[in-house]
Amino acid sequence: MPREILLNAFHMNTVDHQAFGLWRHPRNRTRDYNKLASWTELARILERGLFDGLFLADVLGIYDVYGGSPDAALKHAVQVPVNDPMLLIPAMAAVTEHLCFGVTGTLSFEPPYTFARRMSTLDHLSEGRIAWNIVTGYLGSAALGMGLDALAAHDRRYDMAEDYMAAVYKLWEGSWEDGAVRRDAEARVFTDPAKVHAVRHDGEFYKLDAIHLCEPSPQRTPVLYQAGSSGRGRGFAAAHAECVFVAGTTPRVLQPTVADIRRRAVEQGRRADDIAIFAVATLIIGRDEAEARAKLADCLAYGDHDAALTQLSGSTGIDFAAMALDDVLQHVRTEAQQSAVDGLTIADPDRQWTVRELAEHHVLGGRGPLLVGTPESVADGLETWMDETGIDGFNLAHVLSPESFADVADLLVPELQRRGRYKTAYRAGSYRRKLFGRDRLAPPHPATGVRWG
Amino acid sequence: MPREILLNAFHMNTVDHQAFGLWRHPRNRTRDYNKLASWTELARILERGLFDGLFLADVLGIYDVYGGSPDAALKHAVQVPVNDPMLLIPAMAAVTEHLCFGVTGTLSFEPPYTFARRMSTLDHLSEGRIAWNIVTGYLGSAALGMGLDALAAHDRRYDMAEDYMAAVYKLWEGSWEDGAVRRDAEARVFTDPAKVHAVRHDGEFYKLDAIHLCEPSPQRTPVLYQAGSSGRGRGFAAAHAECVFVAGTTPRVLQPTVADIRRRAVEQGRRADDIAIFAVATLIIGRDEAEARAKLADCLAYGDHDAALTQLSGSTGIDFAAMALDDVLQHVRTEAQQSAVDGLTIADPDRQWTVRELAEHHVLGGRGPLLVGTPESVADGLETWMDETGIDGFNLAHVLSPESFADVADLLVPELQRRGRYKTAYRAGSYRRKLFGRDRLAPPHPATGVRWG
Numbered sequence: 014m015p016r017e018i019l020l021n022a023f024h025m026n027t028v029d030h031q032a033f034g035l036w037r038h039p040r041n042r043t044r045d046y047n048k049l050a051s052w053t054e055l056a057r058i059l060e061r062g063l064f065d066g067l068f069l070a071d072v073l074g075i076y077d078v079y080g081g082s083p084d085a086a087l088k089h090a091v092q093v094p095v096n097d098p099m100l101l102i103p104a105m106a107a108v109t110e111h112l113c114f115g116v117t118g119t120l121s122f123e124p125p126y127t128f129a130r131r132m133s134t135l136d137h138l139s140e141g142r143i144a145w146n147i148v149t150g151y152l153g154s155a156a157l158g159m160g161l162d163a164l165a166a167h168d169r170r171y172d173m174a175e176d177y178m179a180a181v182y183k184l185w186e187g188s189w190e191d192g193a194v195r196r197d198a199e200a201r202v203f204t205d206p207a208k209v210h211a212v213r214h215d216g217e218f219y220k221l222d223a224i225h226l227c228e229p230s231p232q233r234t235p236v237l238y239q240a241g242s243s244g245r246g247r248g249f250a251a252a253h254a255e256c257v258f259v260a261g262t263t264p265r266v267l268q269p270t271v272a273d274i275r276r277r278a279v280e281q282g283r284r285a286d287d288i289a290i291f292a293v294a295t296l297i298i299g300r301d302e303a304e305a306r307a308k309l310a311d312c313l314a315y316g317d318h319d320a321a322l323t324q325l326s327g328s329t330g331i332d333f334a335a336m337a338l339d340d341v342l343q344h345v346r347t348e349a350q351q352s353a354v355d356g357l358t359i360a361d362p363d364r365q366w367t368v369r370e371l372a373e374h375h376v377l378g379g380r381g382p383l384l385v386g387t388p389e390s391v392a393d394g395l396e397t398w399m400d401e402t403g404i405d406g407f408n409l410a411h412v413l414s415p416e417s418f419a420d421v422a423d424l425l426v427p428e429l430q431r432r433g434r435y436k437t438a439y440r441a442g443s444y445r446r447k448l449f450g451r452d453r454l455a456p457p458h459p460a461t462g463v464r465w466g
Numbered sequence: 467m468p469r470e471i472l473l474n475a476f477h478m479n480t481v482d483h484q485a486f487g488l489w490r491h492p493r494n495r496t497r498d499y500n501k502l503a504s505w506t507e508l509a510r511i512l513e514r515g516l517f518d519g520l521f522l523a524d525v526l527g528i529y530d531v532y533g534g535s536p537d538a539a540l541k542h543a544v545q546v547p548v549n550d551p552m553l554l555i556p557a558m559a560a561v562t563e564h565l566c567f568g569v570t571g572t573l574s575f576e577p578p579y580t581f582a583r584r585m586s587t588l589d590h591l592s593e594g595r596i597a598w599n600i601v602t603g604y605l606g607s608a609a610l611g612m613g614l615d616a617l618a619a620h621d622r623r624y625d626m627a628e629d630y631m632a633a634v635y636k637l638w639e640g641s642w643e644d645g646a647v648r649r650d651a652e653a654r655v656f657t658d659p660a661k662v663h664a665v666r667h668d669g670e671f672y673k674l675d676a677i678h679l680c681e682p683s684p685q686r687t688p689v690l691y692q693a694g695s696s697g698r699g700r701g702f703a704a705a706h707a708e709c710v711f712v713a714g715t716t717p718r719v720l721q722p723t724v725a726d727i728r729r730r731a732v733e734q735g736r737r738a739d740d741i742a743i744f745a746v747a748t749l750i751i752g753r754d755e756a757e758a759r760a761k762l763a764d765c766l767a768y769g770d771h772d773a774a775l776t777q778l779s780g781s782t783g784i785d786f787a788a789m790a791l792d793d794v795l796q797h798v799r800t801e802a803q804q805s806a807v808d809g810l811t812i813a814d815p816d817r818q819w820t821v822r823e824l825a826e827h828h829v830l831g832g833r834g835p836l837l838v839g840t841p842e843s844v845a846d847g848l849e850t851w852m853d854e855t856g857i858d859g860f861n862l863a864h865v866l867s868p869e870s871f872a873d874v875a876d877l878l879v880p881e882l883q884r885r886g887r888y889k890t891a892y893r894a895g896s897y898r899r900k901l902f903g904r905d906r907l908a909p910p911h912p913a914t915g916v917r918w919g
Contacts, residue, residue: 026587028656034654036651036656037651037654039651044649047587047590047591047681047683048590048591048593049556049559049560049591049592050560053560073579073580073679074676074679075677075679082659083659083662083677084659085659087656087657087658087659087662087677088654088655088656088657088658088659089654089656090656090657093657093677093679094647094657094679094680094681095679095680096583096586096587096590096591096679096680097580097583097584097587099553100552100553100555100556100584100587100588100591101556101591102553102556103502103553103554103555103556103557104556104557104559104560104591106502106557107502107503107506107557107560107561108560122577122579122580123576123580124575124611124612124613126526126575126608126611126612126613127526127550127575127576127612130549130550131550131553133549134479134500134549134550134553135553137500137501137549138500138501138502138549138553138554138557139502140501154676154677155579155676157674157675157676158577158579158674158675158676158679159577159579159580160577160579160672160673160674194547196497198489198490198492201487201490201541201542201770202541203481203489203540203541203542203543204540204541204543204546204547205540205541206535206536206537206538206540206541209536209540219613220613221610221611221613222610222611223527223607223608223610223611224528224536224540224546224607226526226527226528226546226547226548226549226611227547227548227549228500228547230500317654
């Protein structure tokens with residue numbers, strides 16, 4: 014029996030997320046990113062399409078590598094201005110019943126005590142529909158914003174992340190025992206104090222001696238996402254993540270990454286399918302091939318290569334403005350840029366990318382594939398990706414929002430359902446129950462080691 | 467012409483805010499504090515009653531002075547569990563058009579860079595209906611939660627607050643010039659980079675070198691609330707606050723505080739009425755006197771004196787569990803407790819309070835008056851407070867939520883309107899425009915000194 018495909022919508026509380034220059038398209042509503050109605054409308058469309066989740070990216074800081082200044086990012090609205098993503102969720106949760114929400118939270122910049130409260134609050138308000146995408150931050154401009162001299166080095170950030178996770182697990186799982194909250198009006202006991210504990214953490218980076226401020230939420234620890242592509246990142250994901258977000262331009266590029274993440278999870282004593290892996294993809298769907306091609310041409314006319322390279326420069330540390338468009342990437346990157354390039358589009362052993370080709374590829378959808386066609390041909394493409402890579406589903410970026418998602422809901426989903434590749438109704442319960450059949454993390458996940466009793 | 471009375475609802479993302487033990491009352495829905503629907507319902511009731519704002523208190527930490535442990539706070543749900551207040555606002559903003567939201571934010575515990583983004587995001591999403599209640603935190607348990615050895619001393623916290631304000635003003639007012647955001651699709655310019663500036667701050671406590679991540683929101687700097695009752699607190703309020711939250715058991719106790727705040731504002735070059743002053747009050751309203759008295763008796767039957775004293779112990783640092791109920795407060799407090807006691811209920815020169823009397827007073831509504839009666843007699847009472855103290859309005863606490871607020875909307879507001887003491891429709895525009903007739907802060911407010919051009 015073919016496996017069901019999981020679908021997330023990939024979005025960001027900003028103007029142009031991964032379709033660079035498209036803010037200028039008259040049908041694109043991302044210019045209304047700062048209006049609540051645009052998000053509640055999006056949430057309703059996603060729930061109509063039985064999307065599993067809305068995955069909200071976030072980047073603290075501004076892309077200032079391209080041309081050595083933030084000017085291009087500002088001019089083209091390349092992920093700036095960027096508002097806080099968490100604050101979108103309560104309004105969207107209020108107008109949906111099943112849609113789940115993954116939100117990116119940069120752990121380097123908020124203490125575990127208050128961050129854990131925010132996530133518990135979201136998990137309560139959404140009745141268990143919350144995931145946290147664990148990121149350590151990667152822009153130097155954010156470090157300066159936070160009053161630091163520079164960002165901690167890559168491996169150091171993962172040391173901090175391990176310490177941070179140990180602290181938040183204690184708050185979420187180890188402070189309030191099951192049964193602590195009695196809400197017993199007759200006995201005049203809301204909470205049994207004997208079952209609530211101050212948790213202590215004395216790590217290299219984070220310290221804590223406190224009772225978690227929130228009563229246990231449906232999932233306690235939110236569903237954990239991670240997207241690290243480095244070896245250290247994959248090791249972190251194998252230990253902690255329940256969902257992993259990956260990117261590759263072809264199935265052949267991506268397959269070894271997927272296999273490596275599952276192998277590492279098994280090494281940690283987890284099952285290979287304890288992790289759901291999502292690949293980024295961008296879809297342009299037409300009722301027939303001609304309509305799809307016309308949509309593509311229309312969107313490409315608004316695409317902006319400078320904007321695409323601005324984002325790529327920021328995320329890799331390579332100033333593409335200083336290179337010629339015909340330069341071949343693999344020839345010019347320095348040793349120091351090697352790790353930034355790993356896992357990006359250009360780490361494709363089958364292809365030598367020029368800067369121009371990179372811009373052309375990146376402009377609509379960023380690091381993943383762009384599939385253009387009828388519902389049937391796009392469904393074929395997704396099935397191929399599923400079967401050749403071993404992923405569980407897709408983070409679907411948009412070229413136009415909410416139109417790209419409405420097309421998925423109305424055109425693609427019925428086709429996937431006909432093929433037995435997509436659910437016909439939501440499963441009941443929390444995000445974790447929908448994905449894995451249980452509300453709480455299970456051993457040997459490290460979060461479970463700090464529980465009482 | 468009599469002045470219009472401003473009304474805020476006073477609430478908290480917790481079980482029992484200021485009506486201690488009342489979570490057990492069958493008609494009280496505060497037990498559903500963790501459900502979105504209870505907040506969207508409340509917001510609709512408040513807008514029906516033309517409430518100016520919903521003021522959300524917050525306390526990071528747990529009251530652990532009473533009996534030397536957090537047990538009483540947990541057992542009686544005295545402001546614990548307590549969820550994050552900010553995350554309630556987007557859902558309530560989505561179902562209202564005019565209701566404004568004041569949210570408490572503890573500046574000691576979040577860097578200016580990310581906090582400024584959260585507030586700008588809320589100001590965008592609510593279309594300018596946001597206020598920030600500036601607090602420095604006062605519970606030692608929160609400091610331990612944040613990995614600190616202890617809370618900074620009182621005056622030191624105000625030094626930090628001054629430094630913090632300077633930093634967030636730069637982000638909100640000094641980073642993006644007016645006109646920086648062009649959204650000009652034809653010219654391919656979203657933002658004019660020449661009009662966006664990295665702001666630098668190098669204070670004793672906070673450092674910053676960054677472009678604010680958000681484009682200007684309707685108010686830029688949110689409406690600023692403050693509630694400090696110490697001399698230092700009042701000085702801070704006189705310089706920064708647009709709204710001040712005060713408390714006193716009688717008009718005679720409160721009047722000098724109100725006069726002092728206005729005098730200090732004038733000393734700072736501001737006008738006395740540049741600050742709107744709100745006193746806490748709790749109302750129990752019946753269609754006739756007998757109904758009001760019956761409601762009072764019913765609520766008092768659920769009131770819990772231990773719970774009231776638990777909160778008072780936490781907020782003053784005095785362990786009332788170690789005292790006899792007949793002890794007179796003024797006789798037992800130590801020098802060190804003097805400043806904690808200043809501004810609280812018990813700082814009433816006309817009255818010597820025993821611990822029992824304090825509990826009896828505090829159990830329904832905390833530090834302000836409890837007015838019980840018909841719409842006419844309660845309106846009389848509010849008018850007396852307005853006229854004898856010089857305040858601008860009230861932060862109305864609840865004994866039952868949302869019932870207490872529905873009573874105000876349906877019984878009291880029509881009476882106040884008949885007297886010309888309450889608006890009959892909302893004014894258009896942002897929170898600041900509704901209160902002061904302008905969207906942006908005006909000189910000589912210190913936030914205005916960092917603007918461009």
